[in-house]
Amino acid sequence: MTPEVKPQNPNFSSGPCSKRPGYDLQKLNTETLGRSHRAAVGKAALKKAIDDTKTLLDLPEDYLVGIVPASDTGAMEMALWNLLGPKPVDVCAWESFGKEWLTDITKQLKLDNVRTFEAGYGELPDLSQTNPDHDIVFTWNGTTSGVKVPDGDWIKDDRQGLTICDATSAVFAMPMPWEKLDVITFSWQKVLGGEGAHGVLILSPRAVARLESYQPSWPLPKIFRLTKAGKLINGIFEGATINTPSMLCVADYQDALDWVEAIGGTDKAIEKSEANLAVLSKFVTDTPWIDFLAQSPETRSNTSVCFSLKLDDYETKQFIKLLADAGVAYDIGAYRDAPAGLRIWCGSTVEASDLTALLPWLDWAYAQVAR
Template sequence: MVSMQKPAALPKNPNFSSGPCSKRPGWSFEALKDAPLGRSHRAKIGKTKLKLAIDLTREVLQVPADYRIGIVPASDTGAVEMAMWSMLGARPVDALAWESFGEGWVTDIVKQLKLKDTRVLKAGYGEIPDLASVNFDHDVIFTWNGTTSGVRVPNGDWIAADRKGLTIADATSAAFAQKLDWPKLDVVTFSWQKALGGEGGHGVLILSPRAVERLETYSPPWPLPKIFRMTKGGKLIEGIFQGETINTPSMLCVEDYIDALQWAKNIGGLDAMISRADANAKVLADWVAKSAWAGFLAKDEAIRSNTSVCLKVTDPAVAALPPDAQAAFAKKLVALVEKEKAGYDLGAYRDAPAGLRIWCGATVESADVAALTHWLDWAFATAKAELAAA
């Protein structure tokens, strides 16, 4: 097999990482010029910036007025941990896992919180558990979009409106790219370093009135670190949800988040963001439909992500290789593309099956995704030729 000629055009923006994700189109350091650097986040200017970030989050994400929004430490992981350690234990738990982050929440619930009355519903990479079997008398925790598997829940229809338990949704790679069914969700978490291309280290925690009620009426039997505490004297600390953060945030990162939110608002808000992500994912889907060597990890289109799109090598000769050799082949593809500066950070997550993972969120341009596919074809032909010659 002879390797094909290199494509003529490179993507204008070759950043396809699934986190931190690509900056918005047209971004430059000039966007951060109004950051109140060297000022206290508790000064009026700091609180004003943090409150603006919360207000814009509500507007762009279309969060109901009676839901609280807080900026919290330690990215999406910190937000999920705050919810689990503060709220779980009041009821049995149904924990859904079909990729590495969902597995992580299961580990924390079972091995750290040691909640014995926990039912784990699992599925392999590329699949999803039986959503009809979830018991909504229990608290339910799940990833809305599995960043490492390219699998998302199809919608919120499977969630009971008359549920007795809380629903906790890790939505870090779904927010700003997929419709979140707010009446069905009690806790929603994300990090702005995902779909908005912000800088890492900060999480967002969104609470429904039912979640607030749980916090104010239930005290877990374990000690809570300071950064997890959201109540005082049995009442919600409202300041957290007005911009009075638990610990010191980076005002530079907050300014960057505000810039991304304003960009999202200016292009048409959530609907425009979803449309852009869908268009990017469609470019890959159209290419896969014609490809002789690439396929989706998630075979069912109804549960396929439009942000963290995961691909596998389906070429028979490569698929017949031992797992270690398949992984080496996939890494070779990634290395060839990166060497040409045609696409960065394309490898599958370390715990996922060997393959590729391409971010298609709204901050990515469809033309760049299309350009990338030509380089992927070139890289495959080159790697396959080397394999045949070995």
């Protein structure tokens, strides 16, 4: 039978992600709109977003936070093009974006001394095999595979290389060992449901030291430049962005940061996301036709939760379409490069009550399409 109760919020996309509960566009602080981002009011708004990010994430005092162009992709590209070259590079890739960074490193930057640690969708490579004397590039959470790094124990405290971490769907949702990470990137539109086109770049003192002591042999476009005359451009980390940002997006991000603070901070946001995963975990335990793509519980993402179904590709497409047409779940198909299945966002901006309401609809859709 068709379920009677629908999720109040059917937005389960893995990026851009659902807006926070109670979000109201009319309540954004729009005093910066129509003003220069370089005016005092614009710089103050950008600086507040930077400072609040650092405070809420409890970053080390000497880490720097900057707002950069082009989402997490721009932040990662900026890190790779500025920092890689002086040391061998270990690249860990187990899903689409990690493989993109591998392509950049080997085919665009054309670095020769590169080791690759790869795994298929749903699996994690043996990270302990990475060399602490090398630079290490990896994603913390594989958004397209539903596989996360369980901890940072494999990263050496006395490492000589830099750890460059794409953490776009992990920041604000998973505990992060900041002292083990030298470069961290993320985007607003993932865990916090912010608007797109802006990235966040976090640098440790070791990363800054590399920037100021190493000049890449390749040209860097203006939008990537983090140094001038061999010194870090400090303004990027104080609210003076490289190019013109959307101040409406900045106001939207600030709204999300204020919400995280209001619910009790990042720890509470993490708890909320983990509780959401628990709702789906029980359903998988009780349901024979669905399983996690990530088989190992300790590497199972609590944000971009990926599933395999006992359906063929055509049936899976029909399953997803039925739920969207019914207005109960939008954008839950697996990423285009991943195996056919589902991907349901469980970050803190999603309510457990909506996930609970979704579950009978999943059973209903399966009954409609299974042969």
